[in-house]
Amino acid sequence: xxxxxxxxxxxxxxxxxxxxxxxxxxxxxxxxxxxxxxxxxxxxxxxxxxxxxxxxxxxxxxxxxxxxxxxxxxxxxxxxxxxxxxxxxxxxxxxxxxxxxxxxxxxxxxxxxxxxxxxxxxxxxxxxxxxxxxxxxxxxxxxxxxxxxxxxxxxxxxxxxxxxxxxxxxxxxxxxxxxxxxxxxxxxxxxxxxxxxxxxxxxxxxxxxxxxxxxxxxxxxxxxxxxxxxxxxxxxxxxxxxxxxxxxxxxxxxxxxxxxxxxxxxxxxxxxxxxxxxxxxxxxxxxxxxxxxxxxxxxxxxxxxxxxxxxxxxxxx
Amino acid sequence: xxxxxxxxxxxxxxxxxxxxxxxxxxxxxxxxxxxxxxxxxxxxxxxxxxxxxxxxxxxxxxxxxxxxxxxxxxxxxxxxxxxxxxxxxxxxxxxxxxxxxxxxxxxxxxxxxxxxxxxxxxxxxxxxxxxxxxxxxxxxxxxxxxxxxxxxxxxxxxxxxxxxxxxxxxxxxxxxxxxxxxxxxxxxxxxxxxxxxxxxxxxxxxxxxxxxxxxxxxxxxxxxxxxxxxxxxxxxxxxxxxxxxxxxxxxxxxxxxxxxxxxxxxxxxxxxxxxxxxxxxxxxxxxxxxxxxxxxxxxxxxxxxxxxxxxxxxxxx
Numbered sequence: 001x002x003x004x005x006x007x008x009x010x011x012x013x014x015x016x017x018x019x020x021x022x023x024x025x026x027x028x029x030x031x032x033x034x035x036x037x038x039x040x041x042x043x044x045x046x047x048x049x050x051x052x053x054x055x056x057x058x059x060x061x062x063x064x065x066x067x068x069x070x071x072x073x074x075x076x077x078x079x080x081x082x083x084x085x086x087x088x089x090x091x092x093x094x095x096x097x098x099x100x101x102x103x104x105x106x107x108x109x110x111x112x113x114x115x116x117x118x119x120x121x122x123x124x125x126x127x128x129x130x131x132x133x134x135x136x137x138x139x140x141x142x143x144x145x146x147x148x149x150x151x152x153x154x155x156x157x158x159x160x161x162x163x164x165x166x167x168x169x170x171x172x173x174x175x176x177x178x179x180x181x182x183x184x185x186x187x188x189x190x191x192x193x194x195x196x197x198x199x200x201x202x203x204x205x206x207x208x209x210x211x212x213x214x215x216x217x218x219x220x221x222x223x224x225x226x227x228x229x230x231x232x233x234x235x236x237x238x239x240x241x242x243x244x245x246x247x248x249x250x251x252x253x254x255x256x257x258x259x260x261x262x263x264x265x266x267x268x269x270x271x272x273x274x275x276x277x278x279x280x281x282x283x284x285x286x287x288x289x290x291x292x293x294x295x296x297x298x299x300x301x302x303x304x305x306x307x308x309x310x311x312x313x314x315x316x317x
Numbered sequence: 318x319x320x321x322x323x324x325x326x327x328x329x330x331x332x333x334x335x336x337x338x339x340x341x342x343x344x345x346x347x348x349x350x351x352x353x354x355x356x357x358x359x360x361x362x363x364x365x366x367x368x369x370x371x372x373x374x375x376x377x378x379x380x381x382x383x384x385x386x387x388x389x390x391x392x393x394x395x396x397x398x399x400x401x402x403x404x405x406x407x408x409x410x411x412x413x414x415x416x417x418x419x420x421x422x423x424x425x426x427x428x429x430x431x432x433x434x435x436x437x438x439x440x441x442x443x444x445x446x447x448x449x450x451x452x453x454x455x456x457x458x459x460x461x462x463x464x465x466x467x468x469x470x471x472x473x474x475x476x477x478x479x480x481x482x483x484x485x486x487x488x489x490x491x492x493x494x495x496x497x498x499x500x501x502x503x504x505x506x507x508x509x510x511x512x513x514x515x516x517x518x519x520x521x522x523x524x525x526x527x528x529x530x531x532x533x534x535x536x537x538x539x540x541x542x543x544x545x546x547x548x549x550x551x552x553x554x555x556x557x558x559x560x561x562x563x564x565x566x567x568x569x570x571x572x573x574x575x576x577x578x579x580x581x582x583x584x585x586x587x588x589x590x591x592x593x594x595x596x597x598x599x600x601x602x603x604x605x606x607x608x609x610x611x612x613x614x615x616x617x618x619x620x621x622x623x624x625x626x627x628x629x630x631x632x633x634x
Contacts, residue, residue, distance in 0.1 A: 003631050015634060122536045122603070141458065142470040150537045153459040153470040155491035155500065156600040160536045163604075174472035179504050183472065185632065186499035186625045219439045219477045220467045250567045283473040286439070287480075308503045309629060314320050315502065317332060317622075 006168040007191030010114065010134060011093060012067050014038030016191030017181070017301065018137075018170060021071020021095060022145065023047035023280070024269035025199045025206045028056040032063035033203040033294035042095055046073040047266065050081040057089040067092055069114075073146070074099025087111050095137065098146055105131040118172070120148025121157070122164045129165040136161065137193050140173030144196050144282035147224055147231045155187070162188035176284035178304020182312070196282040199269075202293040207272030211291050213237075213279055219286035229256045235279035239264065323485040324508030327431065327451060328410060329384050331355030333508025334498070334618065335454075335487060338388020338412060339462065340364035340597070341586035342516045342523045345373040349380035350520040350611035359412055363390040364583065367398040374406040384409055386431075390463070391416025404428050412454065415463055422448040435489070437465025438474070439481045446482040453478065454510050457490030461513050461599035464541055464548045472504070479505035493601035495621020499629070513599040516586075519610040526589030528608050530554075530596055536603035546573045552596035556581065 007016035019026065019034040021044030031041030043060060045053050053070070060068050070091050075098050076082055083104070086094060094108060097118035108115035109132060118137040119125045125136045138161045140154030141147060152160075154173040162169050171184035172193035184192045199206055200214040217235060224233045225243050234240055246259055260278075268277020292300065324333035336343065336351040338361030348358030360377060362370050370387070377385050387408050392415050393399055400421070403411060411425060414435035425432035426449060435454040436442045442453045455478045457471030458464060469477075471490040479486050488501035489510035501509045516523055517531040534552055541550045542560050551557055563576055577595075585594020609617065 005632050005634050008634070140470060140472065141468075142473050151458075151540065152536055152600055153457065153472065153491055155457065155471045155497060156459050156493075156603065157536070159494065159496050160603050174470055176473075177476065179476050180472060182503035182629065183500035185629055185634075186503050187496050188625075188628075219469055219474070223468065283469055286473065286477050305634075308505075311505075312499065312502055312626060313630070315322050317322050317325070 005190060007135065007170060010168055011040050011069075013040050015298075015302070016170075017298075018042065018095075018191060018193040019198045020172065020193045020195035021045065021097075022195050022199055023265050025204045026071075027205045028060035028063060029205065030198060030201065030203040030294065031056075031068050032060045033201075034198065034298075035060075035064045035066040035068045037294055037298040038066075039298065040093070041068045042071045043068070044071050045082060046071070046076060047270075050078060050085050053082060054085045054089060057085070057091060061089075069093030069095055071095040071097060073097050074101070074104070083107065086113065097137075101128060101133060102131060105133060116170070119161070121150045121152060122160050125161040125165050125169075129167050133167065135168040135170060135190075136165065137170040137172050138189075139193070140171075141224065142233075142283040143173035144199075144222070144233050144285070145280040147233055149227070149231060151224075154184070158184060158187040158189050174282060174284050176282075176287045178301045178306070179308045180284075181301060181305045182308035196284050197288060197297065198294070199281060200288050200291050201297055202291060206269050209272030209274055210269050210277075210279060213274055214281050214285050214288050215290060217281065217285035217288070219283070221285055222281060222283050226256060226260065228253050229260065232278070232280060233282060234268075235281060235285070237268075237277075237279055238275040239268070239278060322507060324452065324487060327485055328357050328386075330357050332615075332619070333487075334615075335359065335508060335510040336515045337489065337510045337512035338362065338414075339512050339516055340582050342521045343388075344522045345377035345380060346522060347515060347518065347520040347611065348373075348385050349377045350518075351515065351615075352377075352381045352383040352385045354611055354615040355383075356615065357410070358385045359388045360385070361388050362399060363388070363393060364587075367395060367402045370399060371402045371406060374402070374408060378406075386410030386412055388412040388414060390414050391418070391421070400424065403430065414454075418445055418450060419448060422450060433487070436478070438467045438469060439477050442478045442482050442486075446484050450484065452485040452487060452507075453482065454487040454489050455506075456510070457488075458541065459550075459600040460490035461516075461539070461550050461602075462597040464550055466544070466548060468541075471501070475501060475504040475506050491599060491601050493599075493604045495618045495623070496625045497601075498618060498622045499625035513601050514605060514614065515611070516598060517605050517608050518614055519608060523586050524589030526591055527586050527594075527596060530591055531598050531602050531605050532607065534598065534602035534605070536600070538602055539598060539600055543573060543577065545570050546577065549595070549597060550599060551585075552598060552602070554585075554594075554596055555592040556585070556595060
């Protein structure tokens with residue numbers, strides 16, 4: 001007898017596949033496309049002014065009748081205004097990341113918004129459960145963009161969080177095909193959050209240059225860097241080499257912050273400057289070889305997932 | 318219809334579960350216990366003089382009639398003498414690691430020894446296949462002890478290697494329970510190599526203090542360090558903090574090598590000095606809560622693996 005999937009039930013979606021909120025990649029177009037395929041699309045608020053976010057939410061509502069959500073990095077500068085937009089526009093689901101969820105948990109509860117937080121270790125997962133959150137995403141070291149300081153990989157983080165909490169657990173980091181979806185569920189996760197693979201789709205708002213850089217990236221193309229400032233995984237381009245040289249010569253966090261500046265991610269991901277921009281993507285880029293539409297990608301993910309299960313069931317052992 | 322497992326077939330064993338060769342942990346006692354349970358036990362030659370290795374091989378042959386192997390780190394100083402011992406004692410299976418397998422591949426072929434190499438990336442996996450090796454182990458960033466410079470995690474490394482080569486692929490790094498075995502196979506691996514979990518068994522030759530340190534280690538207990546010398550993952554004890562302080566103050570590789578000295582791993586793992594020793598273990602230590610016998614552990618791994626598969630098959634999706 002089949003059991004219902006807890007993540008699908010929680011969000012009211014068909015497949016427990018969530019598209020991660022990603023700066024400069026995941027606007028209304030990507031999020032609504034994912035939700036229309038039966039997953040959960042997230043608008044990435046990290047790269048949007050509050051009014052821009054409002055526009056994306058309104059367009060997303062027009063583009064899909066299915067549930068969708070917004071990802072809010074808690075280090076967002078004008079966060080009070082952003083939160084107000086979420087309430088006014090009646091966003092049903094919010095994923096928070098990069099910070100402590102304690103301050104905002106009662107706010108989401110009050111406004112009946114489903115609240116999920118992204119965690120890098122067991123301690124914060126436990127805290128999320130104690131705060132009454134609806135689920136956690138555990139994101140491993142292999143993930144693209146901003147990352148925790150603990151360096152726990154998806155393979156070890158997921159089962160430890162699954163053992164530690166009773167709320168649904170969503171695995172993230174290194175998940176780019178259906179094999180990895182099956183693997184994450186085998187580890188005990190209830191669902192997956194996929195970033196990089198969706199960054200390189202037709203509906204992603206990233207620059208074509210960036211998408212192509214992801215397609216040609218091989219297994220060793222990325223590295224987690226800036227560990228003394230805000231750890232971030234990116235493609236080892238000219239900008240990365242500058243950071244690395246500065247770090248090797250003993251640069252302090254202040255100097256590194258200056259080198260980073262303010263618009264690096266936009267420059268790399270949205271404007272397509274492959275040398276001077278920050279090209280945030282996960283290690284799984286090495287497995288990404290094309291730029292499909294979200295509909296094509298979903299079909300493929302489901303096929304791969306089922307074929308991975310078939311393979312598992314067929315092997316004598 | 319069930320398919321035969323390629324790793325089990327290659328080694329002539331019942332389950333595609335390999336116990337990693339680990340310095341100061343895996344002598345004849347651990348290796349033979351694993352082989353007797355239907356897995357593949359490996360004697361870890363890294364911590365043994367050639368004559369000590371000979372003794373372990375002879376004792377292993379007496380303790381089991383099943384296939385077993387030896388792991389040889391290719392940075393071993395007196396390697397010619399070591400290889401001679403392998404041939405003289407008719408060791409059927411050798412896993413090499415930490416170096417290039419090119420020099421020794423023809424030697425193993427000539428002596429009809431099954432040869433497997435541990436790889437950290439796709440390029441070296443391809444090279445192993447070109448050299449005619451029988452299989453590769455892909456070992457992720459989360460693994461304990463010595464590690465590659467590429468920092469690829471098991472989740473992303475395994476499927477990329479599976480796509481790149483036709484020879485059997487063994488997943489390693491972060492595999493400590495049956496859920497992770499199922500996950501590794503879902504990713505496309507033919508088998509798994511397990512280190513840390515076997516380091517904390519009754520038959521492991523590690524010091525009781527070390528085994529207890531592994532049992533109490535939580536998810537964030539380890540870190541990959543000494544990246545500019547030889548990257549190694551160990552428990553963040555007093556020695557680790559010394560290394561970290563030296564690195565932060567800009568110590569060069571020579572100074573770090575001096576700080577490391579020569580007997581740190583023995584001191585930590587075999588002699589149980591938890592402050593000054595090198596406590597090599599994987600991130601999966603956070604999932605290790607007891608010190609079972611190998612027989613108990615095998616039974617548990619198989620139960621967990623099958624229950625993970627059942628769970629996968631039961632979930633609607």
